[in-house]
Amino acid sequence: MATGRTHRPATRSRGIPEATVARLPLYLRALTALSERSVPTVSSEELATAAGVNSAKLRKDFSYLGSYGTRGVGYDVEYLVYQISRELGLTQDWPVVIVGIGNLGAALANYGGFASRGFRVAALIDADPAMAGKPVAGLPVRHTDELESIISDNGVSIGVIATPAGAAQQVCDRLVAAGVTSILNFAPTVLSVPDGVDVRKVDLSIELQILAFHEQRKSGEDAGQAVAPPPPLRSASDGRKGPDGDVPAVMPA
Amino acid sequence: MATGRTHRPATRSRGIPEATVARLPLYLRALTALSERSVPTVSSEELATAAGVNSAKLRKDFSYLGSYGTRGVGYDVEYLVYQISRELGLTQDWPVVIVGIGNLGAALANYGGFASRGFRVAALIDADPAMAGKPVAGLPVRHTDELESIISDNGVSIGVIATPAGAAQQVCDRLVAAGVTSILNFAPTVLSVPDGVDVRKVDLSIELQILAFHEQRKSGEDAGQAVAPPPPLRSASDGRKGPDGDVPAVMPA
DNA sequence: GAATGTGAATCTTTTCACAGCC
DNA sequence: GGCTGTGAAAAGATTCACATTC
Incomplete structure (x- = not known):
């Protein structure tokens, strides 16, 4: 990962x-x-x-x-x-910034077990000027304009991205340019980063989909009232087949 | 997992x-x-x-x-x-309940890409009576008392736990007893469940700690201003050693 | 007697590299 | 010529089982 x-x-x-x-x-x-x-x-x-x-x-x-x-x-x-x-490197104190203070960002900021061991929230950053200055979890939200100076002033090397998907790569680029080398990404996007930067990803819908996969098998391999849209037709002929040749019943025509 | x-x-x-x-x-x-x-x-x-x-x-x-x-x-x-x-089983519609409507639960409820494909938030459940009835993400929060009936009335088989750690196992037990067989756990606890129930875990502090581990190596194996508490003394003698015999400098006396 | 630490065996996942097909 | 599909090789992770140490 x-x-x-x-x-x-x-x-x-x-x-x-x-x-x-x-x-x-x-x-x-x-x-x-x-x-x-x-x-x-x-x-x-x-x-x-x-x-x-x-x-x-x-x-x-x-x-x-x-x-x-x-x-x-x-x-x-x-x-x-x-x-x-x-x-794990927890005998030193890691300053962390959280970017994107929506519902999720606020939840992360308030998360206790966070500050408790090895990590310290150095700043909360949001692009919305209306948020600036508002206190969340006891810290004033700062505007994105200040991102670079916050990072360098605090020697931040770990950044948490909790923005909408559309803003994530851009925020990531700025974090990296400012010196962040580890990123925890909550936005549903694949971030591209230069070598030497670590990215970890937390994604609700991926986890749910993995659960759904297993859940589906439990229901007896076939059961469950399908609410599926008709499969998109495919030009191609007849060469298609399932893994071991067992063609599933729901195969598109 | x-x-x-x-x-x-x-x-x-x-x-x-x-x-x-x-x-x-x-x-x-x-x-x-x-x-x-x-x-x-x-x-x-x-x-x-x-x-x-x-x-x-x-x-x-x-x-x-x-x-x-x-x-x-x-x-x-x-x-x-x-x-x-x-x-992945997304051609059917999976009703999901979210238990624990704090900051995080609310963030999850509001998460868009959620309803978008294959999942539907059937109910938001919280133990706080003051929350009951309040709308979050367009749904009224329901009280924990109703948990069992909500699960069975809606045929819910996937539950999301966003409660504090202390409540998680108890909520989990009730979900499972009511018929839930897949659980996504955001609380920092190891849940124990009977066979046949899947649990997946999302944990902020674990992810951060993994990042810290790698971050630490980048800083040159030694660098970084340690803020460590003195290592707890250990009675035992001299048999201790690092993996390949290279004793780290910070070894407790 | 009790429980660690670890080679060896097994299982899983990734990568390679190329035959087969369009 | 380009790109998929897949055996075979390599790498990684887990489990076994037991010698070793307290």
């Missing part, structure tokens, strides 16, 4: 698999909960359950970070919290 | 890889845009670029659906739109 740097040729060693990186935040959240309940140690089995994965995977994941457990005992909760935080 | 059914033993054939399913919505969006511009056909190369993937992957993905292209020419845009929509 993320573009990422393609290099890092020599040295090796710090090659944590992407799939593992994506799970570290889950472990961290589960560990933080344990830490708050003052649980001193936890086994891979318990932690895995809390994080919603299986224990073999968790142990393999941790093995990429180092040997941070104790055989016969488990993991020291506080120690692991620290190690994972450090690995 | 999603729990999914583990079976589907015989028949085969309709075995579309999960990674492919996750990309179909991307292709569909790109194709819809082409369709609106009345572009009649598209090559794998062009479409791949528009969707942000490479063309070999796209062709492989499509090969799981069937042979829907024409060699030497490309793909018929309208025809592909229909085929992918059908595969």
Whole structure:
């Protein structure tokens, strides 16, 4: 998903698999909960359950970070919290800007677990002059004109795009030009960015469509009252077929 | 991620890889845009670029659906739109409930591309009695008490959870008991559900943490003004080491 | 005895490269 | 000549199962 740097040729060693990186935040959240309940140690089995994965995977994941457990005992909760935080880069404070303060942008600004660990909302930015100065989540909304100066004044390297799809690429370009190198995109668009800039994407309708796919299979492969528009006719002849040759009933004529 | 059914033993054939399913919505969006511009056909190369993937992957993905292209020419845009929509189950209409109408829930309710293709917001549900009846995105908010009847009256099988973390599991249980079998979870919690129920998760802070991980590497493996709390001391001795034996400088004593 | 850490086996996904067709 | 469709190879991720350590 993320573009990422393609290099890092020599040295090796710090090659944590992407799939593992994506799970570290889950472990961290589960560990933080344990830490708050003052649980001193936890086994891979318990932690895995809390994080919603299986224990073999968790142990393999941790093995990429180092040997941070104790055989016969488990993991020291506080120690692991620290190690994972450090690995994720959360022992430093990341200033973040949110661009596009509509419903979604406001929701993000108000999101608590945000400021809580490693991230700080440096500014909320919107293109609507009527929004400028209005406080959202305790911060005054600033106008897009100020984008570049906000980025450089605060040393922002992470930007969140919550604008309408039409504005996203343009905002992205400005963020990148101003020095942002990681972008979290909530707009339903494919952003194009230069090498060295990471983009991650959160997209409601994609997630729903994936659910619909699986939901459809559950209903018995055929059931469900189709409300489909007639399939667009296709000039071509007869060569068309399903994957293994089993032609579905709904095939367009 | 999603729990999914583990079976589907015989028949085969309709075995579309999960990674492919996750990309179909991307292709569909790109194709819809082409369709609106009345572009009649598209090559794998062009479409791949528009969707942000490479063309070999796209062709492989499509090969799981069937042979829907024409060699030497490309793909018929309208025809592909229909085929992918059908595969994703979007040729029927999915009623969806959104539970938790805070900032985020309201943002989701207002999200346009939602109703546009295959999904219909059947109801907005919130636990706050003060919200009940208030219109959000043109729909009156209904109270949690009505959850079960709303689900069954509308034949809802997809639920979106946008509540605070503390309420999520409880809401989830009620949704599932009432007949929902696919859940999109925006609350930062691991939901536990019975077999046969799919859960997908969207989590802002996880995405940010993944970005932070990569961001950290860019800054030169060491740079950045650490604002770290002192690492929690650990009783244990000396056996600790990094992955390849290279002990990081920040190691706790 | 209990639980980690990790090679080896397995499964999934991506990429390559080219035969086949228009 | 151009572009799809797909076997085969390569890379990546997960699971198994057990030696190792406390």
